[in-house]
Amino acid sequence: MSAHRQIVVGVDGTDTSFEAVVWGAREASLRSVGLSLVTTMPGRGSPGIPVGMPAAFFEQEEADGRRRLDEAVKYAQNTTWAPEMDTHLCTGPPASELVERSTSAVMVVVGAGRHNALERALLGSVSAAVVTHAHCPVVVVRDLPYLPVLDITGPVVVGVDGSEHSQRAVAVAFEEASLRGVDLLAVHVWSDIEIPIPFHRLESGDTGVQERVVLAESLAGYAEQYPDVYVRSVVAMDRPARRLREYANGAQLLVVGRRGRGGFTGMLLGSTSRALLHSVSCPMMVAR
Structure with a gap:
């Protein structure tokens, strides 16, 4: 102790x-x-x-x-x-x-x-x-449905956008997944606009490839440091808060950075983190 x-x-x-x-x-x-x-x-x-x-x-x-x-x-x-x-x-x-x-x-x-x-x-x-x-x-x-047993299951989910704040969230998420002995789901959502056409058509172009590189670079090196953590990766064109909220449903922890790559100078809490703070269904960790 x-x-x-x-x-x-x-x-x-x-x-x-x-x-x-x-x-x-x-x-x-x-x-x-x-x-x-x-x-x-x-x-x-x-x-x-x-x-x-x-x-x-x-x-x-x-x-x-x-x-x-x-x-x-x-x-x-x-x-x-x-x-x-x-x-x-x-x-x-x-x-x-x-x-x-x-x-x-x-x-x-x-x-x-x-x-x-x-x-x-x-x-x-x-x-x-x-x-x-x-x-x-x-x-x-918020609203844990399993007290007092607290039988927590599901993966750890981390939001990744390639920013410095996101990189800290990735490091913390690997630690948390290893500690719990569960999978890590790394989610990179790369647009704030709502797209009515299928995701696979949007992710097949050059921009989609670039965003997959962003995710791969953000995760690089952690596999060797945490060989016990199985990582699943998701790249999607969607509103980040909406997609992360979906993947957090059924997860035991969602990890996000305090700010994202689109934050204004001086902004201490990004719009995605703030939106999730009010709506996500599982425990949410905001990493320094």
Whole structure:
């Protein structure tokens, strides 16, 4: 057990945050690292808290926070992995606390169970903010259908576009597939436009050949480093988020880079990653 390396999980009392706890417990066991459960409560001077709030208010908030952590611990202990863990009740903004802890974490795991348009827009308040600013990989977990057993199957899927951010995602995806002992599906989708004619007609020309080269170059060298990982490759002309969402259905993990090759300077989270963050059905890892 690595005493100083931990997986950090944000706990807010929702079902999806407890799903994130269970998923994080499994990952901690796979990596032989600890699990750190983090929740927050408002403190005096916190944004949105009126001056002069009575002590009873903060006492109740503290009690609620400790109950959330106690429940999260029970979820983790009820798994077959039950890693070594600690808990933290903090008074800073949730996203800031998780980003700060990401500097020394193996990964940060958060839940995301928002479905309607307003809730998707508000996702940026915590989950997307952590994904955007964290210093380590972030996994967003939503709607796992198999708690508490967490019988995860399927391949690891990685989105590849040839960019520097994508290359980091490829490296992480190989590590994850090897760790789990599953196949890796590498998906390179090379257009943002919607094409009504068959894909095979579009992929047979020079552009399709060039895009296959991009994928092959992105994967080069990893076969020797990870001989245990069987790689399947897909090149398609489609909208990247749509095609990756399809392949992620039934996968145990989708890995993407924070930005793609079409991102603007200064953009910290690309449009494809952001779109998938709101809609993908399996746990999604955004690699630094």
